[in-house]
Amino acid sequence: MKSSQLRSRTAADIDSQVAKVLRGLGNPEPPLELRLVRELLKLDRSFYNTTDDSLLRETVSRLKVAGRQILKRPTILRDAISASSLKALYLPDQKRILLDESLPPLKHRWNEAHEVGHDIIPWHDGMMLGDTEHTLTMMCHAQMENEANYAAGRMLFLGDRFIAEANASTPSLKHVRQLSKAFGNTITSTLWRYVAQTHIATPLVAIVSGHPHLTKRHNGFDPLQPCRYCVESVAFKQGFGSLTEIDLFGVIVGYCGAQRGGMLGEDDVMLPGSDGNAHIFHFETFFNGHEALTLGVWLRRHATRLKVTS
Numbered sequence: 001m002k003s004s005q006l007r008s009r010t011a012a013d014i015d016s017q018v019a020k021v022l023r024g025l026g027n028p029e030p031p032l033e034l035r036l037v038r039e040l041l042k043l044d045r046s047f048y049n050t051t052d053d054s055l056l057r058e059t060v061s062r063l064k065v066a067g068r069q070i071l072k073r074p075t076i077l078r079d080a081i082s083a084s085s086l087k088a089l090y091l092p093d094q095k096r097i098l099l100d101e102s103l104p105p106l107k108h109r110w111n112e113a114h115e116v117g118h119d120i121i122p123w124h125d126g127m128m129l130g131d132t133e134h135t136l137t138m139m140c141h142a143q144m145e146n147e148a149n150y151a152a153g154r155m156l157f158l159g160d161r162f163i164a165e166a167n168a169s170t171p172s173l174k175h176v177r178q179l180s181k182a183f184g185n186t187i188t189s190t191l192w193r194y195v196a197q198t199h200i201a202t203p204l205v206a207i208v209s210g211h212p213h214l215t216k217r218h219n220g221f222d223p224l225q226p227c228r229y230c231v232e233s234v235a236f237k238q239g240f241g242s243l244t245e246i247d248l249f250g251v252i253v254g255y256c257g258a259q260r261g262g263m264l265g266e267d268d269v270m271l272p273g274s275d276g277n278a279h280i281f282h283f284e285t286f287f288n289g290h291e292a293l294t295l296g297v298w299l300r301r302h303a304t305r306l307k308v309t310s
Contacts, residue, residue, distance in 0.1 A: 002245065003196070003231045006150055014147060017120045018154040031184025032156055034112055041119060044094070045112065047101035090115035092125060106186045110152060117151030118144070153193050156185050166198035171297045173263075173284050187286070191293050195231045203236040203281075203298040207248055208291050213258040228291065236298075239273050252285055252294050261289050270302060278302035 006014070022028070024040050038045055088111035089098040097115040099108050118124045124144055157163075162183060169175045171194075180190035188208055195206040208229040210218050226249040232241070255267035266284035273279045279301050285294040 003192070003229060004146060005196075005234075006147065010147065011150060014117075014121060014151050015154060015159070017122070018151055019159060021120060021155060022159055028158070030158055030161065030182055032158060034109065034116070037113075037116060037155070038097075041116065042095060043116065043119060044096040045099065046096060047099050048089075049101050087111050088115050090118045092119065095119070109156070109184070110186065110189055113152035113156050114148045116155065117148035121147055121151060124148070153189065153196075156189070157183055157193050162193060163198050166194055171199050171202065171204060171295065173286050173293070173295050176293075176295065177286070187288060187293055188291060191295065192229070192231050195233050195236075195295070200233065201235060202233070203239050203279075204233040205236045205240070205248065205281075205296040206231040207245075207252060207294040207296075209249060209252070209294070211287060211292055212249065212252045212256045212264070212285065214253075215258050216260075239275065239298075240271060240279075242274060243271065248296070251283060251296075252292070255283065256285050256292070259287065261287050263287075264292065268299065269296075273301075278304060 087100045180187045191206045195204045209227045227245040230245045256264040264285040280299045281296045283296045
């Protein structure tokens with residue numbers, strides 16, 4: 001699945017809301033402490049477990065997701081959450097964030113920041129509970145989720161602070177992992193932000209997938225949709241946007257080993273550009289035990305122009 005980008009005006013509006021929060025915290029050093037964000041915004045946080053819906057029965061009266069009401073009676077809440085694959089909820093009328101306690105702490109961190117994003121984006125207010133006049137289409141819901149993800153990223157990576165530190169070094173997975181540790185976020189979310197917002201003059205692409213080696217793929221692997229996420233920088237989209245996820249996954253397969261974790265491999269590969277020239281990229285892939293994380297970085301244009309066949 002390829003990532004989508006916000007319109008520049010929408011991104012700027014969200015940036016201003018995030019900047020207001022960070023100023024309210026005194027422009028803190030990384031990593032951002034979400035407890036302080038909750039205190040500033042007067043938000044409450046609780047956890048739920050799908051095997052015990054008592055907390056949810058006490059706190060939730062009505063909820064719609066993507067325009068579909070998933071709660072009509074408290075007794076069906078647990079099944080509704082499972083069916084909708086919800087990992088976190090935001091209840092604006094109660095200023096409360098609910099997190100699935102079964103997830104790892106770093107997942108809690110992203111999900112909580114995502115729900116804070118809904119809280120600070122003004123036009124999301126009144127739509128979260130899905131009143132009839134605000135019933136969300138799937139497209140509208142996807143847009144709101146994209147906006148909340150953007151807000152979460154800008155907040156957890158302290159606005160332009162992350163961009164400045166990322167741009168201070170040559171693009172590499174090693175640097176992404178260092179920034180992940182410094183800012184207290186997952187490598188996956190760090191890689192996403194790295195490609196989307198840094199080194200803007202250099203074409204970058206990130207792939208998040210299962211293990212690419214033929215002997216390590218999970219049973220549900222779909223060769224037509226091999227990637228969980230494909231994140232392209234603006235420069236990459238402009239110069240190499242015709243490349244598909246299948247094309248890029250094929251590149252990764254070409255150099256990755258069957259290691260159970262750590263670096264799976266790296267290589268300089270040739271990709272066709274929209275300008276009719278071949279270009280050299282450096283690709284490297286790291287496996288964290290759950291996902292394969294790949295970064296592709298443009299190096300140079302190849303001396304030989306691509307042949308056009310009729």
